[in-house]
Amino acid sequence: xxxxxxxxxxxxxxxxxxxxxxxxxxxxxxxxxxxxxxxxxxxxxxxxxxxxxxxxxxxxxxxxxxxxxxxxxxxxxxxxxxxxxxxxxxxxxxxx
Amino acid sequence: xxxxxxxxxxxxxxxxxxxxxxxxxxxxxxxxxxxxxxxxxxxxxxxxxxxxxxxxxxxxxxxxxxxxxxxxxxxxxxxxxxxxxxxxxxxxxxxx
Amino acid sequence: xxxxxxxxxxxxxxxxxxxxxxxxxxxxxxxxxxxxxxxxxxxxxxxxxxxxxxxxxxxxxxxxxxxxxxxxxxxxxxxxxxxxxxxxxxxxxxxx
Amino acid sequence: xxxxxxxxxxxxxxxxxxxxxxxxxxxxxxxxxxxxxxxxxxxxxxxxxxxxxxxxxxxxxxxxxxxxxxxxxxxxxxxxxxxxxxxxxxxxxxxx
Amino acid sequence: xxxxxxxxxxxxxxxxxxxxxxxxxxxxxxxxxxxxxxxxxxxxxxxxxxxxxxxxxxxxxxxxxxxxxxxxxxxxxxxxxxxxxxxxxxxxxxxx
Amino acid sequence: xxxxxxxxxxxxxxxxxxxxxxxxxxxxxxxxxxxxxxxxxxxxxxxxxxxxxxxxxxxxxxxxxxxxxxxxxxxxxxxxxxxxxxxxxxxxxxxx
Amino acid sequence: xxxxxxxxxxxxxxxxxxxxxxxxxxxxxxxxxxxxxxxxxxxxxxxxxxxxxxxxxxxxxxxxxxxxxxxxxxxxxxxxxxxxxxxxxxxxxxxx
Numbered sequence: 001x002x003x004x005x006x007x008x009x010x011x012x013x014x015x016x017x018x019x020x021x022x023x024x025x026x027x028x029x030x031x032x033x034x035x036x037x038x039x040x041x042x043x044x045x046x047x048x049x050x051x052x053x054x055x056x057x058x059x060x061x062x063x064x065x066x067x068x069x070x071x072x073x074x075x076x077x078x079x080x081x082x083x084x085x086x087x088x089x090x091x092x093x094x095x096x
Numbered sequence: 097x098x099x100x101x102x103x104x105x106x107x108x109x110x111x112x113x114x115x116x117x118x119x120x121x122x123x124x125x126x127x128x129x130x131x132x133x134x135x136x137x138x139x140x141x142x143x144x145x146x147x148x149x150x151x152x153x154x155x156x157x158x159x160x161x162x163x164x165x166x167x168x169x170x171x172x173x174x175x176x177x178x179x180x181x182x183x184x185x186x187x188x189x190x191x192x
Numbered sequence: 193x194x195x196x197x198x199x200x201x202x203x204x205x206x207x208x209x210x211x212x213x214x215x216x217x218x219x220x221x222x223x224x225x226x227x228x229x230x231x232x233x234x235x236x237x238x239x240x241x242x243x244x245x246x247x248x249x250x251x252x253x254x255x256x257x258x259x260x261x262x263x264x265x266x267x268x269x270x271x272x273x274x275x276x277x278x279x280x281x282x283x284x285x286x287x288x
Numbered sequence: 289x290x291x292x293x294x295x296x297x298x299x300x301x302x303x304x305x306x307x308x309x310x311x312x313x314x315x316x317x318x319x320x321x322x323x324x325x326x327x328x329x330x331x332x333x334x335x336x337x338x339x340x341x342x343x344x345x346x347x348x349x350x351x352x353x354x355x356x357x358x359x360x361x362x363x364x365x366x367x368x369x370x371x372x373x374x375x376x377x378x379x380x381x382x383x384x
Numbered sequence: 385x386x387x388x389x390x391x392x393x394x395x396x397x398x399x400x401x402x403x404x405x406x407x408x409x410x411x412x413x414x415x416x417x418x419x420x421x422x423x424x425x426x427x428x429x430x431x432x433x434x435x436x437x438x439x440x441x442x443x444x445x446x447x448x449x450x451x452x453x454x455x456x457x458x459x460x461x462x463x464x465x466x467x468x469x470x471x472x473x474x475x476x477x478x479x480x
Numbered sequence: 481x482x483x484x485x486x487x488x489x490x491x492x493x494x495x496x497x498x499x500x501x502x503x504x505x506x507x508x509x510x511x512x513x514x515x516x517x518x519x520x521x522x523x524x525x526x527x528x529x530x531x532x533x534x535x536x537x538x539x540x541x542x543x544x545x546x547x548x549x550x551x552x553x554x555x556x557x558x559x560x561x562x563x564x565x566x567x568x569x570x571x572x573x574x575x576x
Numbered sequence: 577x578x579x580x581x582x583x584x585x586x587x588x589x590x591x592x593x594x595x596x597x598x599x600x601x602x603x604x605x606x607x608x609x610x611x612x613x614x615x616x617x618x619x620x621x622x623x624x625x626x627x628x629x630x631x632x633x634x635x636x637x638x639x640x641x642x643x644x645x646x647x648x649x650x651x652x653x654x655x656x657x658x659x660x661x662x663x664x665x666x667x668x669x670x671x672x
Contacts, residue, residue, distance in 0.1 A: 034194075
């Protein structure tokens with residue numbers, strides 16, 4: 001089975017815990033080597049953040065759990081990379 | 097015969113299975129070293145995703161089958177690279 | 193526990209101390225290896241600055257304290273990177 | 289005589305054979321080390337594709353033949369590179 | 385104490401001395417390893433220039449003096465980098 | 481005397497010979513190590529192409545002759561690089 | 577004294593001598609290791625060109641003389657780099 005090496009998530013999270021604690025918690029999840037959280041937008045109730053996790057064999061369920069444990073929800077999975085290395089995708093000519 | 101080293105596909109897929117499972121399944125297809133799936137757009141019925149696969153001798157039929165097994169359809173083949181290495185194509189002056 | 197390796201802050205600070213002293217003070221905070229301060233905007237009362245700090249195990253509380261000691265306030269945490277290395281996040285196709 | 293090392297072609301091709309087979313066939317042409325085909329546009333009759341081929345001494349006639357054998361036509365030669373290495377051309381200041 | 389490694393200044397200077405002499409003088413200031421001056425705008429009275437200085441332990445006061453000795457004024461400090469290396473800051477997703 | 485290492489030309493050429501032959505012929509000119517021709521625009525009579533030639537001591541007269549031998553004319557010399565290496569020029573802040 | 581390592585000039589020159597001869601002449605000036613000339617604009621009387629010169633200890637006066645010997649005038653000095661190496665300047669966040 002191919003291993004997941006990068007997962008990019010669009011996540012909605014409550015203001016509490018802050019992005020730091022939230023991302024730290026995800027980075028502590030099983031199989032995660034590193035995680036970056038970036039703020040996209042926020043309003044009074046929620047923060048919309050982008051979470052990028054990398055590892056050699058990422059366990060999506062463990063990652064999703066770590067998000068949900070802190071009150072977050074995965075709004076969409078924007079990118080996933082599986083296999084022997086991470087294939088970077090690019091805009092092709094048709095993408096304009 | 098020249099070998100296929102990268103294939104970039106514009107794919108329509110049902111919401112289920114999720115992009116993760118979908119890309120993992122493609123990455124498990126014969127001859128695929130690595131695969132990245134990126135969400136482009138989604139509506140209530142389908143997701144439009146970009147699938148980039150790389151390997152040293154990609155078997156397109158096996159890849160297309162892996163997509164169709166999970167209810168996906170290849171909307172268009174946006175880029176293919178064959179030969180001894182991957183030639184990156186660039187916008188030329190005429191492309192503006 | 194995963195360690196924080198980069199924290200990017202949107203900060204509001206008084207004109208005094210100047211950005212130099214402010215950033216120097218942050219760079220002196222425990223666990224900070226390096227810090228960059230960039231001016232985004234200023235009006236008569238305050239300066240809006242971006243502070244990027246990096247280290248191998250950043251202590252956010254110490255950093256926030258160093259900011260508040262000099263009259264600054266963290267307006268938002270824009271990006272945090274935890275784990276074995278810094279994962280650079282990118283715009284994915286859905287980000288347009 | 290200087291050798292051709294890269295040729296970039298704007299090609300019109302029928303829908304059949306697909307871009308894969310078309311590009312594979314070009315990559316199999318004499319003197320071609322690698323070939324990439326990218327879809328630019330398509331309508332009901334034809335596909336407009338960009339073909340980038342590289343090698344150490346490309347035989348244009350063999351390449352054009354491989355295109356025409358599969359029903360394609362070279363709409364324009366957008367870029368060619370001859371000599372000891374590939375000179376990458378850039379927009380100069382006058383190009384705006 | 386963390387050392388300053390890069391300081392980027394928005395400076396207003398008289399036409400005389402010219403940018404060359406002005407930047408040379410700054411580069412000669414204590415603790416400056418290298419300095420680049422770029423013209424942003426000019427009108428009849430003054431030139432608006434960007435001065436970027438780098439070193440291993442920059443002395444801001446000496447740099448500011450070198451600017452003021454030649455009739456210049458620091459309009460704003462746009463970026464400062466302190467610590468063991470220069471952290472390059474980037475636009476984050478929230479910056480749009 | 482400083483040697484020319486890169487010359488970028490805006491050239492008008494007849495449709496015949498094709499850009500391939502045209503660029504090949506330039507690449508064969510004395511002192512040229514490599515040459516790239518890119519199509520910018522074409523109308524019924526002529527093609528407007530950019531020719532970039534590189535070498536260690538380019539002979540402009542020989543290059544111009546090779547262009548004129550094939551019915552081309554140098555519309556403008558857009559960039560020239562002389563000396564011990566090729567200095568890449570960049571937009572400076574004033575260029576906007 | 578800090579040495580000049582790069583000087584970028586906005587220059588007005590007559591059509592004759594051509595940009596080649598003009599840039600070659602500058603590249604031959606004392607202390608110049610390499611020089612690149614790029615055409616920005618031209619009208620019936622003059623050419624507006626960007627001249628980028630690099631060296632380890634550039635003599636501005638010699639460079640200006642070489643320009644004026646051929647009927648050119650320095651319209652503005654757009655960038656100068658002094659010191660132990662060339663500091664590349666970048667747009668900072670405030671530059672938008």
